Amino acid sequence: MRKRIFIFGMAVFTFLFCLAGCGQSNEAGQEKTEITRAGAVEYDSSLITVGFIQTGKESAWRDANTADFLNTFTVEKGYNLIYIDGNSDSDRQIKAAFDLIAQEVDYIIIDPIVENGWKDVLTEASAKNIPVIVSDRQVNLNASNYACWVGSDFYQEGVNGAGWLENYLVSQDKDREKIKIVLIEGTKGATATIGRTEGIMERLEKNPNWEIVARECGNFTQGEGTNVMKKILEEGIEFDVLITENDNMMFGAMKAMDQKEIKYGRGTDIITISFDALGEALDLVQTGKLMVSVECNPLIAQLAEKAIQKLEEGKRVEKVNFVEEMVFTYENVGAYRKDRKY
Ligand code: GYE
Numbered sequence: 001m002r003k004r005i006f007i008f009g010m011a012v013f014t015f016l017f018c019l020a021g022c023g024q025s026n027e028a029g030q031e032k033t034e035i036t037r038a039g040a041v042e043y044d045s046s047l048i049t050v051g052f053i054q055t056g057k058e059s060a061w062r063d064a065n066t067a068d069f070l071n072t073f074t075v076e077k078g079y080n081l082i083y084i085d086g087n088s089d090s091d092r093q094i095k096a097a098f099d100l101i102a103q104e105v106d107y108i109i110i111d112p113i114v115e116n117g118w119k120d121v122l123t124e125a126s127a128k129n130i131p132v133i134v135s136d137r138q139v140n141l142n143a144s145n146y147a148c149w150v151g152s153d154f155y156q157e158g159v160n161g162a163g164w165l166e167n168y169l170v171s172q173d174k175d176r177e178k179i180k181i182v183l184i185e186g187t188k189g190a191t192a193t194i195g196r197t198e199g200i201m202e203r204l205e206k207n208p209n210w211e212i213v214a215r216e217c218g219n220f221t222q223g224e225g226t227n228v229m230k231k232i233l234e235e236g237i238e239f240d241v242l243i244t245e246n247d248n249m250m251f252g253a254m255k256a257m258d259q260k261e262i263k264y265g266r267g268t269d270i271i272t273i274s275f276d277a278l279g280e281a282l283d284l285v286q287t288g289k290l291m292v293s294v295e296c297n298p299l300i301a302q303l304a305e306k307a308i309q310k311l312e313e314g315k316r317v318e319k320v321n322f323v324e325e326m327v328f329t330y331e332n333v334g335a336y337r338k339d340r341k342y
Contacts, residue, residue, distance in 0.1 A: 041103040047080040048308065051100035052109045055137070056088035058187075058220045059248040061276045064342030065136065065298035069109070072301035090114050097121040101128050107311070109133045109304055114189035115140040122146055131311055133304050137191035143319045147311060150303035150321040152296050154192050158199020160327050161273050161294045165241060166203060168271065168291070179240050180213045184228050184253060186220040186245040192296070196245050196275060213237055218249035225252025233260055241271040247281040247293060250274035254289065265289040266330060277328050279340040285333045293333075295325040298342065 043049045050073050054066050066083075073081040082105065086093040090113045100108050101124050108130055112118060118139040125132050131147040138149055169175040183200065186193035204210050214232050218224040225244060232239075233256060242264065244250040250272065257264055264270035266288030274281060277295035284290035300323050307317045328336065 043080055043105075046078075047075065048078055048107065048312065049080040049082065049105045050107045050109060050308065051082045051084065051096075051103070051105040053084045053086055053093050053096050053100075053111065055086050055093075055111050055113045057085065058088055059222075059246055059276070060278050060280070060342070061246060061248070061296065061298050062220075064278075065111070065300070067342070068299045069301040069304075072305050077305075086111075086113060088113060090117055094118065094121050097132075098124065101125050101130055104128070105130060107131050107133065107308055109135050110139075111136045112139050112191075113137070113187065115191060115194070116189060119145070131308075133307055135300060135304055136298075148307050148317045148319050148321060150300050150307065151323065152192075152300075152325060153322050154195025154296075155199045155202075157275055157294045157296060157325065158196035159202055160199070161196070161243065161275060161292060162200045162203030164292045164294075164327060164329065165243075165271065165273060166207065175207075176209060179207070179210045180238060181210055181241040181243060182214045182216075182229075182232060182237070182239045183212055184216050184218040184225060184242070184244040184249050186218065186249070188217055190220075192220075192275075193245060200243065213239055218244065218252070220246045220248060222248040222252040222255075225249030226256045227252075229253035229256035230259075233257070233262070240269065241273065243273045245275050246296075247274045247276040247278045247290075250281070250284075250290060254284075265291055277326070279337070279342060282328055282333050282337045282340060285328055285330060286337060288330055291330065293328045295328060297323045297325050299323070 052069050055062060057063060070083060073079040082100065084096045093110065093113060094117055097108060097110060098121055108125060110132060115138055119141055122132055122141065122145045134146050134149040136151045169179065185197055214237050216228040218228050225248060242253060244253055264272050272290050273292045274290055275294045275296055277293040281290055281293040285293055303321045303323060310317045
């Protein structure tokens with residue numbers, strides 16, 4: 001672990017003061033501006049300094065994921081956590097990663113908004129011997145570019161959600177009927193979107209009577225879920241199944257359907273399937289308005305911490321580390337709702 005003593009106030013003050021054009025007169029009495037760099041950033045050598053670059057605040061799932069990291073990488077547990085909000089801007093994330101490398105942190109954890117654009121900064125981190133852990137979403141690079149990845153099996157989540165639909169249709173004796181599906185996807189290029197959609201499409205191919213009548217991007221946000229569903233309803237698209245790739249987009253779509261007094265969920269003509277399994281979603285599963293919430297467990301900071309501890313001990317870490325997840329339905333949700341942490 002690198003040894004560094006960090007004097008934050010002075011380093012920032014010095015850097016800003018110099019940038020303000022603090023001048024010094026030269027022999028001829030002429031004002032000249034001298035730009036000098038602050039001293040190398042140094043940290044308390046008794047702590048492991050971890051830079052964590054989050055996607056942003058796009059969903060309640062994300063807030064739970066962020067809280068989990070803030071509650072895991074604490075000073076009491078021996079960490080100096082530098083939390084960076086990516087503000088849903090991938091360029092901002094990459095710039096922040098370069099900054100953390102320049103600050104010579106001990107580890108960097110990234111949650112990439114999208115999979116592209118990470119090669120240069122991960123190459124730089126490797127050159128400076130700073131291990132990078134990829135969390136939740138992935139980068140489309142060979143695994144040799146980072147220490148390990150921790151998160152969910154999004155493909156399996158998609159298969160689980162669409163697999164539930166298969167079984168439900170059989171139970172309703174509708175497995176041979178024409179089934180019209182609306183799919184509201186998450187952020188384009190995000191691993192969760194890619195994986196869930198691939199899993200859903202894998203089951204769609206096995207069910208030729210299923211048809212996707214509308215496929216829109218809701219960017220994992222509630223507002224865009226509402227806007228997308230409003231557009232679908234205004235176009236008069238009729239459907240039997242609504243699949244949203246996270247709960248917040250489902251909440252937004254439900255708001256648009258409520259405004260048109262459209263009934264959905266158990267005992268109606270519209271089947272509702274979502275992903276994340278937020279507490280609020282489990283409440284809707286208990287009422288029947290939401291028929292399935294496929295769990296995407298945000299509490300993955302512990303997997304990242306275990307990896308860092310292993311690296312600190314010079315041990316090998318698994319490249320892929322999946323978190324445990326369930327599928328919540330009307331039949332099983334009651335046993336789990338009260339224990340939900342988010
Ligand atoms: O499903 C969504 C969040 O990457 C698994 O991102 C995460 C997804 C999650 O905005 O709510």
